[in-house]
Amino acid sequence: MALRLVSDFDLRKDVLPWLRAQRVASAAAGARGGGPGVLENNYESLRILNVERNGNVIYTYKDNKGNVFFGLYDCQTRQNEHLYTFEKDLHVVSCSVNSDRTLLAASLVHSTKEGRKNELQPGSKCLTLLVEIHPVNNVKVLKAVDSYIWVQFLYPHVESHPLPENHLLLVSEEKYIEKFHIQVIQEDGSRVVIKDSGHLLRERVAEDFVWAQWDMSEQRLYYIDLKKSRSILKCLQFSVDEKFNLMFEAPLDITLNDSGFKLVNFGCDDLQDQENLSKHLTLCVFTNHTALLNTFLLLGSLCVCYSPKFDSWEKFTYSVFYFHKGHGKTFTAALGSVDSHVTKGLTFLNLDYYLAVYLPGHFFHLLNIQHPDLICHSLFLTGNSEVVDMLPHSPLQSLSGSLVLDWCSGKLYRALLNQSYLLQFLWNTRLDCEKMAVLHCVLSCGGDRRFLEAKIIQWISENISTCHSFDLIQEFIIASSYWSICPETSNMDKLLPYSSVLTWNTEIPGITLVTEEIALPFMKVHSFKGYWEKLNSNLEYVKYSKPHLHYNNSMVRREWHSLISEEKTGRRRSMVYVKNILDNATKVISNLEARNLEPRLTPLFQEEDNHQRLLMGLMVSELKDHLLRHLQGVEKKKIEQMVLDYVSKLLDLVCQIMETSWRKHSLHPCVPHFSGRASAAEFKVFHIMTRILEATKNLFLPLPPDLDNTEKNEKLKFSIIVRLPPLIGQKICRLWDHPMSSNIISRNHVKRLLQNYKKKPPSSVIHKSSFSVEFLPLNYFVEILTDIESSNQALYAFEGHDNVDAKFVEEAALKHTMMLLGL
Secondary structure, three states: OOEEEEEEEEHHHHHHHHHHHHHHHHHHOOOOOOOOOOOOOOHHHOEEEEEOOOOOEEEEEEOOOOEEEEEEEEOOOOEEEEEEEEEEEEEEEEEEEOOOOOEEEEEEEEOOOOOOOOOOOOOOOEEEEEEEEOOEEEEEEEEEEOOOEEEEEOOOOOOOOOOOEEEEEEEEOOOEEEEEEEEEEEEOOOEEEEOOOOOOEEEEEEEOEEEEEEEOOOOEEEEEEEEOOEEEEEEEEEOOOOOEEEEEEEEEOOOOOOOOOEEEOOOOOOOOOHHHHHHOOEEEEEEEEEEEOOEEEEEEEEEEEEEOOOOOOOEEEEEEEEOOOOEEEEEEEEOOOOOOOOOOOOEEEEEOOEEEEEEOOOEEEEEEOOOOOOHHHOEEEEOOOHHHHHOOOOOEEEOOOOEEEEOOOOEEEEEEEOHHHHHHHHHHOOOHHHHHHHHHHHHHOOOOHHHHHHHHHHHHHHHOOOOOOOOHHHHHHHHHHHHHHHHHOOOHHHOOOOOOOOOOOOOOOOEEEEEEEOOOOEEOOOOOOOHHHHHHHHHHHHHHOOOOOOOOOHHHHHHHHHHHHHHHHOOOOOHHHHHHHHHHHHHHHHHHHHOOOOOOOOOOOOOOOHHHHHHHHHHHHHHHHHHHHHOOOOOHHHHHHHHHHHHHHHHHHHHHHHHHHHHHOOOOOOOOOOOOOOOHHHHHHHHHHHHHHHHHHHHOOOOOOOOOOOHHHHHHHHHHHHOOOHHHHHHHHHHOOOHHHHHHHHHHHHHHHHOOOOOOOOOOOOOOOOOOOOOHHHHHHHHHHHHHHHHOHHHHOOOOOOOOOHHHHHHHHHHHHHHHHOO
């Protein structure tokens, strides 16, 4: 399927065997119940409570007596640990463990056998407890209130030695958030206890909010409060010293109820009725960083995904606010049959360069985060597609990054794009919009780029005539070159072209959208690092960079034509300037040759052609100047190498397409001979070559050198023309100003005129030729052609070439005769 879910944790596989082993051990020791493994009849009680920043999973279960056990699964050692037991029949609302595993915080309510287990009964309390667990010792009551409480320990960004102070967030259903400062000390060697537990410091973090989300990976708190009925999104960043800063405020054009209350990712919330998720609004915030070779590339994206309460069986509406781009999009997806009721909630998933939106059994939408402007760069699939049917039908909870929890099965996944499946989908899809979107999805996945490009080129060669909305070769060359360079350096996504398509007006089946500008977040701090520096850079770009700064070859085109014109008129720039350009070309050729481990079959870019080399060198020169102007904080040498790699990549892809075509059809490593009739393989290769020529011409890339009209090259040109389909050959003849080209045009014109000719009595008047040569047979023949043209002008006009007539034929015939006679 399009999504690949890689299992990180499974309650049934990673916890149950350990629990059963504990039960056996307890029984062998003579224990009579009460051990951590006594849950043979209570499998349903085993559930995940929380996933901490370090990836450790906290879970709970009950024994046959109703006692509540807390356990921890260490994702590094893949070992389980029993944390604590409450010998009462309680229901756990929330739980968190500090990074040193010395403190456990939990909020619990009394279980009820009638009605919903999570409803607070009159007079009952929600207890929020802080427990010393290294070893198990004192229990302190932090809260005892009639409203629900959620708990979350803050984690340091770099784990090292044990921390002297821990920090705990308490989130109340009464719409406030507090932070407790908890100092610990060691007694009797390794015993850890709370210092001055009767006087814990606390501070108010937020209040009067209607929605909040915790980002465990980045230690950020997002929340929304209502000011004059306007939703304001705020973000608190908790730092290494556990202080926090308000990073930004951003207005949201959504409707929230002041009486509502919603938490996201504060543990695994089972308080909601999961069968009625579709009746509730969905709101979540996604930020991104992408792992590359054990490093992280900060994209600086900030997306808010929102879906209002579901109110129609025919369509589903959701919005994505791309704050890092300054606009939002509201999508309306058709659900098809009115009988296809929606029983599951909408799922938003974070997938690095993309975010996925899917409604189980109905649609799957893969949204491009980095380049969201055109809908064709995102993939939309309806319920009729097998891709949608293959996605999980249970609701998924998107945690930080690509971590996903399937709460129904108790499984924790890493959600990734399935590159091999997308490649297969690329072969099978028929819609141009899907070809465009999947091409970029596949390239964004990374991996063995040479292997990936070979697969895509193979697909292009088989489907080059099936795409009508854009040029497959152009799009592949630009997109693959982009993905080979941009992930390595920040801000390159704003400076290099991403796609050959600048506008898209074709409808996408099953979905419509409305795009609107949105107010940018107002940054509340003035010093930025890491993600915040990149986000601020993106916001500054949206504010001030109009028009866009993406590089194009227009400057190269003007400068190249200028140099060629100067060469023809005998005027030249300084020798140093020209030498630098030609030196750039030499470096490109050398870099191009170094990419290939074996000789090429096709002799592209190997000719000593000055015009071709000038164009190569200019591409390097102009792109380097462009990046030096706009790419701040990058060394000049690194920029020069990136430019060299990028230009070499553009040309290498052209060579790869040619090489693949020649090898596929088993052509010899030499220029084809045109003396005999073309084989089917040669014609297919020639067709690919013409499409490459068209694509590179529009991109203004270096082309093979132009053939002049020497005798050898003329024979080559004519041998190509006569072997082309007639209509194509005629079009080429019109473009080539040459006597033999005129001869072919004349022959075709005469053939068309004389197809239905019926001889008439000769005219007594002979029209004089426009030439001074008296040649009666030609004069008579031209007169016949003129009569036919005058009487059947509308029928016999040469299509697309108004200047072809009897006079044109006469002149061409005389010139051809004189050429044959050597006159």
